[in-house]
Amino acid sequence: xxxxxxxxxxxxxxxxxxAACGGGDKKAEQKSEQKSETxxxxxxxMVTSVAGKGKELIASKDCKTxxxxxxxxxxxxxxxxxxxxxxxxxxxxxxxxxxxxGGAGNWGEVPMAPHADIxxxxxxxxxxxxxxxxx
Ligand code: HEC
Numbered sequence: 001x002x003x004x005x006x007x008x009x010x011x012x013x014x015x016x017x018x019a020a021c022g023g024g025d026k027k028a029e030q031k032s033e034q035k036s037e038t039x040x041x042x043x044x045x046m047v048t049s050v051a052g053k054g055k056e057l058i059a060s061k062d063c064k065t066x067x068x069x070x071x072x073x074x075x076x077x078x079x080x081x082x083x084x085x086x087x088x089x090x091x092x093x094x095x096x097x098x099x100x101x102g103g104a105g106n107w108g109e110v111p112m113a114p115h116a117d118i119x120x121x122x123x124x125x126x127x128x129x130x131x132x133x134x135x
Pocket of ligand 1: 058061062063064065066067074075076081095098099103104105106107108109110111112113115118126127130
């Protein structure tokens, strides 16, 4: 009696286990295949276009005579400014105002020259770019 009961149960249990393992393996294989087939393409087009505009604006002005991305010249490096200020709307507004009106005392005694000819929106784009440097 016992034999006839346990025999089929053992076999079906073994089949279930095998199927479960086999199935699992296949799923894992499929997943990794899918991953390698579709490389993660992050859509950064918005970010780059905004940063790109600010970068171009900075290049068209005199900023680079006193600032670089990486090293302190007369003014602080953009990297340092980015590390000091989070890219919040408030900071962008504040720093854009400083670019236009000039400023001193935050980084040392040397003041930044005012840039009264720069429209506020352009100054904001520049600041957005500056705050993205090194991040
Ligand atoms: C004559 C040199 C000079 C030029 C040109 C210049 N900067 Fe500056 N910049 C400075 C100095 C010096 C400081 C530090 C001022 C301070 O200590 O508050 C500074 C600070 C800054 C800051 C940080 C302000 C703060 O309060 O932390 C930003 C942002 C900035 N400059 C952007 C620009 C941009 C954009 C341009 C071009 C439109 C520009 N700078 C051109 C000298 C300059």
